[in-house]
Amino acid sequence: MAVAIIGAGQTKFGTRKDVNMPELAWEAIKQAMQTANVEQKDIDFMVVGNAGMWSSEAAVPALMYEYGKFENVGSMRVEAACATGNAAIRVGYTAIESGEADVVLILGVEKMQESPNPTVIELIGRFGSYFWEFENLGLTFPGYYAIHATAYMAKYGATEEDFAKVAVKNHHYGAKNPYAQFQREIKLEQALNAPYVAWPFKLFDCSPITDGSAAVILASEEKVKEWGIEEKIWIHSQGVGTGTANLSRRESFTSLKSASYAAEVAYKKAGIDIDAPYKYIDGADVHDCFTAAEVIAYEDLRFAKRGEGVQLVREEQTYIGGRIPVNVDGGLKAKGHPIGATGVSQAVEAWKQLLSKAENGRQVDVKNGRYLAHNVGGTGHYSYVTIYGLEKPR
Amino acid sequence: MEDLRKAAETNIKEYGFPVAIDEKSGALQWVDMRELHLKYIISIENIQEFFEGLRDGKLLATKCKKCGELFFPPQKDCPTCMDSDMEWFELKKEGVLETLTVIFVRPPSFSAYEPYTVAIAKLDDGVRITAWLRGDPQKVRPGQRVKIEIAKRKEGYLMYEIVPVEG
Numbered sequence: 001m002a003v004a005i006i007g008a009g010q011t012k013f014g015t016r017k018d019v020n021m022p023e024l025a026w027e028a029i030k031q032a033m034q035t036a037n038v039e040q041k042d043i044d045f046m047v048v049g050n051a052g053m054w055s056s057e058a059a060v061p062a063l064m065y066e067y068g069k070f071e072n073v074g075s076m077r078v079e080a081a082c083a084t085g086n087a088a089i090r091v092g093y094t095a096i097e098s099g100e101a102d103v104v105l106i107l108g109v110e111k112m113q114e115s116p117n118p119t120v121i122e123l124i125g126r127f128g129s130y131f132w133e134f135e136n137l138g139l140t141f142p143g144y145y146a147i148h149a150t151a152y153m154a155k156y157g158a159t160e161e162d163f164a165k166v167a168v169k170n171h172h173y174g175a176k177n178p179y180a181q182f183q184r185e186i187k188l189e190q191a192l193n194a195p196y197v198a199w200p201f202k203l204f205d206c207s208p209i210t211d212g213s214a215a216v217i218l219a220s221e222e223k224v225k226e227w228g229i230e231e232k233i234w235i236h237s238q239g240v241g242t243g244t245a246n247l248s249r250r251e252s253f254t255s256l257k258s259a260s261y262a263a264e265v266a267y268k269k270a271g272i273d274i275d276a277p278y279k280y281i282d283g284a285d286v287h288d289c290f291t292a293a294e295v296i297a298y299e300d301l302r303f304a305k306r307g308e309g310v311q312l313v314r315e316e317q318t319y320i321g322g323r324i325p326v327n328v329d330g331g332l333k334a335k336g337h338p339i340g341a342t343g344v345s346q347a348v349e350a351w352k353q354l355l356s357k358a359e360n361g362r363q364v365d366v367k368n369g370r371y372l373a374h375n376v377g378g379t380g381h382y383s384y385v386t387i388y389g390l391e392k393p394r
Numbered sequence: 395m396e397d398l399r400k401a402a403e404t405n406i407k408e409y410g411f412p413v414a415i416d417e418k419s420g421a422l423q424w425v426d427m428r429e430l431h432l433k434y435i436i437s438i439e440n441i442q443e444f445f446e447g448l449r450d451g452k453l454l455a456t457k458c459k460k461c462g463e464l465f466f467p468p469q470k471d472c473p474t475c476m477d478s479d480m481e482w483f484e485l486k487k488e489g490v491l492e493t494l495t496v497i498f499v500r501p502p503s504f505s506a507y508e509p510y511t512v513a514i515a516k517l518d519d520g521v522r523i524t525a526w527l528r529g530d531p532q533k534v535r536p537g538q539r540v541k542i543e544i545a546k547r548k549e550g551y552l553m554y555e556i557v558p559v560e561g
Contacts, residue, residue, distance in 0.1 A: 017421040056426065116395040122501040132467045133524060136553055137512050138497060138504035146495035147514060154493070154536040199496040199531070246467065248514055248522040253493045366502055 002392055003096045004232040005177040007036025008351040010344075013212035013336030014181035015113055021057045022067035023214045028341075029068060032215035035231070038103060040068065040108065043217075045101040046075040049088030049108040049340040053123050054115035064107065074101075081127045082289060083377030085214065085343025086238075086384035093216045093235050102220045108344030109213035118211050127378045129245035142198040142206050142290060144247060144379040149200050149254035149292035156307040160200045164191035165313050166291035167204045167334075170327050172319075174334025176361040181210055181336030205291040209334035214344035216351070219385065221392070233354045236370065236387040239265030243380040255308075256380030257313040259300040263374070266385040267302075270370075270393070276370075278303050278324040281387070283353055283364040285346040285375040288331040299373055300325070301385070320364055328353075328362045343384065347371035350388040366390070398425050440470040443482050448552045453542050455521060457483040466521035486544040489517035491556070496531050506548065513556045515540050527556045534558050 009031025009381045016024055033039070057063055058316070061075035080087035085108035092104035112120055124141045125134050133139045152158055168188055174180040191204035226230060241258030244250055264274060272280045286301065288294035298309035303324050312318050318326035329335050329349045332342060350371040352358045369390035376383050401414035402425035411550040412425050438445065444467075447454035456465045458472035459479045465487065471478045494513035497504075504510070511536075513527040523542065527534065533539075547553045 017416040017419040017423060018440075118502045121499065122503060125501050129467075134501075137524060137526060138501055138507070138510065139512050140497055140499065140501060141496045141513060142499070143495050145521075148495050149513070150495060151493035151536065196498040198498060226409060246524070248466075248524040250522075253514070304407070305537075 001097050001099060003235045003347065004219050004221065004224050004229070005216045005347060005351055006128070006214070006219045006224065006229050006232045006390070007032040007034070007038065007217035008348040009035065010179055010214040010348045011211065011212050012093050012179050013210050013338060013341070016211035017113070021055060021060065021109065021111050022063050024111060024211065025060070025107055025279060028109070028213040028215040029064070029105065029107060031290070032105070032217050036217040036219070038217055040070050041068060041072075043073055043103050043105045045092065045095055045104045046070060046073050047088040047091045047104060047106050048075065048077045049079070049106070049335040049344060050077055050085040051079050051081065051084050051110060051339040054120050055111040056114055060109060063123055081337050081377030083286065083343055083375045083382045083384050084340040085345065086373070086375035086386060087343070087377070087382065088340075089216070089218075089248040089343060089347060090238060090240060090384065090385065093238060096218055096220045102223050104213065104218040106218060106344055107215045108338075108341035110338035110340040111211045113211050114208045114339060115244070117209060127381070128247065132246055132248070139235070140198055141245070142201050143296040145290040145293050146198040146201050148253045148296060148379065149246060149290065152292055152296060153200065155254050156310060157312040158292075160202075161188070161192060162310050162313050163205055163291035163295070164188055166288065166294045167191050169316070169319060170288060170331040170333040172361050173328045174330025176359055177330050177335060178359065180330040180334050181207070182330070182334045183210055201290055201292070207289045207332040207337040210338040212336055212338035212341045212345070214341045214348050216344060216347050231355060232272065233351050233388045233390060236389040236393045237266045237269035238384065238386045239263060239269070241265075241383040243383070245381065247379060255296060255363055256376065256383060258380045258383040259297065259376055259385070260364055262383040263301045266387050270387045272387070273300060280368055281324065281370040281372050282366050282368050283325040283328060284372040284374065285329065285349050286326055288327055288333050289337060289376070291333065292299075293376070294326065294331065300361065301372070301374055320362070323365045328358070328364060346375055347386070348386070349373075354388060354390050359361040398423065404405050426459045441468045447482070447484070448544050448554065449529055453485045453487050453554055455483045455485050455519070456480040456526070464519060464521050466523060485517055485521065485542070487517070489515045489523075489540060489556070491515050491534060491536055491538050491540045492522070493536055494527055494531060494534070515542075515556050517542070523554070523556070525554050525556045527558070529558055
């Protein structure tokens with residue numbers, strides 16, 4: 001059974017002290033339900049991606065059942081670190097594919113700023129193997145990715161300036177996205193002169209601590225037909241990979257094995273040539289929690305050969321008009337990274353791009369009718385690659 | 395956070411509730427009166443030899459008696475053989491540096507430390523180890539020889555460190 005996204009919504013990401021958890025979630029849910037033209041009674045399953053810990057509410061599905069009056073709906077909370085949003089989509093997608101559900105509401109929500117920054121740094125450092133990495137070594141989240149960044153620099157000659165250019169690009173597009181946390185361009189020097197967070201990452205190499213929510217309505221092919229829904233995109237395929245908890249149990253630090261595996265699965269199922277996937281898709285949202293992570297993603301997704309991802313940056317091949325536009329919503333870097341909402345927000349972006357609803361200056365040319373989302377939890381601990389398309393998958 | 399808490403405490407008296415205004419947005423916030431202190435109790439019952447090894451200056455891994463696979467960090471079970479018949483194996487404590495980072499923005503629980511270097515080395519025995527790197531991170535590069543030394547941390551307990559080998 002093919003699965004479509006028939007509605008999408010997202011809040012402005014950033015500091016959202018003006019709303020509490022259910023109010024923030026409802027902003028996205030309301031838009032998603034309105035664009036899909038569905039009511040509560042139409043929804044039979046609700047999946048909530050919420051990593052939590054830093055926020056006060058733990059029982060978010062029940063909270064939203066109450067706040068949004070969702071009667072007769074099954075629900076659950078899903079967590080897969082920073083890939084939580086895509087894990088929620090995974091549950092809804094497979095529920096419909098298997099015939100267990102017809103219409104599923106996917107909500108991704110995070111209110112990270114309910115805790116002070118030091119507490120968030122403390123909590124997010126635990127997204128690995130707690131005992132062997134955090135308890136005794138104090139590895140922070142930027143630190144985990146920095147370990148990859150320095151390995152990449154040593155192996156392929158990438159520089160801190162190369163990484164900074166990723167931030168410049170993503171801020172360039174974030175400035176054009178009214179939903180982004182940072183809606184301003186940055187200069188290369190500004191990024192290079194910022195203080196270090198975890199060498200080689202400086203402030204502008206890192207995604208921020210963010211509040212935000214995003215929601216999509218998934219529906220079965222049957223429902224799409226029954227309701228005569230015209231405005232929709234389809235999930236063409238999804239690959240999921242897992243990595244070791246301990247980074248020291250990894251063979252390589254210049255790639256994320258779970259992500260390249262997830263990409264391979266997704267490409268194969270969608271009938272995309274694994275050697276030149278960029279010829280089949282119009283753009284991609286990749287998980288740029290840190291600038292170097294975006295460069296490594298180019299290679300894991302095979303937009304470039306191993307070691308040549310940095311070349312795409314230098315040649316500006318991931319701007320609109322290049323080989324493949326990447327993160328033209330600002331990415332996690334400028335749009336913001338509310339953990340549970342990020343993956344769902346990527347689906348919202350695929351929806352906007354494929355239906356040509358993106359804001360001025362950040363709309364890609366829709367030629368192939370396909371968009372890719374790459375969402376990584378932890379440092380490749382969980383990877384999701386999802387391919388969305390305008391045409392119903394065969 | 396401290397400012398917000400103080401404002402909330404004042405406001406309980408003046409306003410009647412633990413509230414404070416967020417400076418940046420001007421939005422009214424309820425400042426939670428409940429605090430949660432997390433401290434975990436983690437079982438090391440099945441890897442206690444590892445810690446005894448550290449006390450004797452040894453770095454120990456577990457080794458499956460059946461297939462010979464080495465496990466570091468040590469683990470109780472061999473997933474290949476579906477067996478738990480392990481023996482302890484003393485690693486040679488020498489290897490090659492693979493990658494590193496310097497943590498500048500530290501978690502509060504590590505605030506007593508200056509910026510520290512975390513590195514990963516591949517030991518000659520074949521396993522990799524993540525540990526703090528002793529010395530100047532600017533003077534090392536991936537590919538260089540390192541050794542593992544056991545030393546006391548500031549907190550007074552033993553831990554292993556990666557130390558560059560001169561020359």
